Amino acid sequence: MSDELLPSTDLWQALRRYTNARIALGRAGDSLPTAPQLAFQYDHARARDAVHLPFDAEGVAAATGAAGLPVLIVHSAAPDRPTYLKRPDLGRRLSDDSRAALSLHAPPEGGAYDAVLVIADGLSALAVHRHAAPLVIRVVGALQGLGWRLAPLVVVRQGRVAVADEIGSLLRARQAAILIGERPGLSVADSLGVYLTYDPRPGRTDAERNCISNIHAHGLSYAAATQTLIYLMSEARRLKVSGVALKDERAERDGPAALPG
Secondary structure (H helix, E strand, O other): OOHHHOOOHHHHHHHHHHOOOOOOOOOEOOEOOHHHHHHHHHHHHHHHHHHHOOOOHHHHHHHHHHHOOOEEEEEEOOOOHHHHHHOHHHHOOEOHHHHHHHHOOOOOOOOOEOEEEEEEOOOOHHHHHHHHHHHHHHHHHHHHHOOOOEOOEEEEEOOOOOHHHHHHHHOOEOEEEEEEEOOOOOOOOOOEEEEEEEOOOOOOOHHHEEEEEEEOOOOEOHHHHHHHHHHHHHHHHHHOOOHHHOOOOHHHHHOHHHOOO
């Protein structure tokens, strides 16, 4: 290949401004230079630390108390972190004690909450520690401003996405939105995701949920995530669906300028 067909070093360096991907790292013999190799090891260690960081459920509950909702702390069927990582199925359902305790907070027979907000550590407690409270406070304020009746906020230790289905069913909530730490990557270890399910109950599939992901300091802002979630929850309420049957049609309806930046 001629030199004219090879990308220049300057071009690759310029592209680094637009991505966190590991490009234009250079070369030292058959390996990487010392600096990018050390950076890779650091980011890998940071991702591992995020997965194993102990979840401060009480601290999260205290921080989210500013939203004005009662806060309940429960536990999944996974008794500890090693079991949680080896048995994803146990993180998708509540422990027997938590199930019994949560059922005491259901509305009277025939009543229902419009929605329940759930927080779970997922695969990055770091993401939840940093981002859950600011987002929850915004979302609760917006929903209450629309007149929604909200269930107590539920904080789950060792929880996975589907645990919100059981929580929503027990509390007789028409929708469940779970804020959860996403799987850490080598560029972001503290990314928060939100999963929304209409008519939550055990057995719901991922195709029946909507996801808002990449919420962190260098990703989706709290304001944009709140706006998207409120839009989806309002549409789910109107159409009585979620997941693949529920689309974010704001771009088609209002044009790109109407979407948060």
